Amino acid sequence: MLHDPAQLDLMFQALADPARRGMVERLSRGPASVSQLAQPLAMSLSAVVQHLNVLEASGLVRSEKLGRVRTCRIEPQALRAAENWINERRLAWERRLDRLGDFLAETD
Amino acid sequence: MLHDPAQLDLMFQALADPARRGMVERLSRGPASVSQLAQPLAMSLSAVVQHLNVLEASGLVRSEKLGRVRTCRIEPQALRAAENWINERRLAWERRLDRLGDFLAETD
DNA sequence: ACAATAGTGAAGTGGTTACTTCAGTATTGA
């Protein structure tokens, strides 16, 4: 379970943009070409490719080119890494609240 | 379960910076003052306050001032919202892979 | 009362990000 800070920077940064989250959302329903990713977005294809580069640099998305079509897909392990980071902090906090509750109950 | 895109932007953006993740990490172990948050960070107090503003705007952190000390704490519901967004996309993808696996197994 | 502590707010700066347009390459179908 990698917690490389630089990698987390890239992943959260990648998810911080609605266009890129839209692309991840689309890819969560199955692989897609660059043009398919671009289709619902109100921006140039060049812009979409730049967003795709951000997603690939973060490790959240992987792609491969066959002929003239680049097919993109989600990398679930990377999603899991981001998810885990948040989850661990939330659980630490909630365990702390539980202990506090126990302590207060005991001292009644 | 709110999925306000603008709120998600703010949360992921907030988590995309290592200083801010450090602050969240610290706060996951219990409430802290601004100076306590600043102590391990190699930057001015002003910079830390600016990071704190980003965290508060995102809803991930809440704070209140008593006397001259501002005490900050984590907002676990906001963490959960970010966590859920990722989780839902990852699960959608993995369910899809499972169905694909079933299909391939059937056509053997 | 005074100094130390704890934070606030504004302005400035250099680097990054999210686009654009335009010009180009490789692949494919007719």
Place this chain on the structure above:
DNA sequence: TCAATACTGAAGTAACCACTTCACTATTGT
């Protein structure tokens, strides 16, 4: 072979981000 398709890459730009410094206010301990 020719046109359409599917990208790719570079350059430019405006807006934003992560700081800095400096000047300031409010609170507290002696």
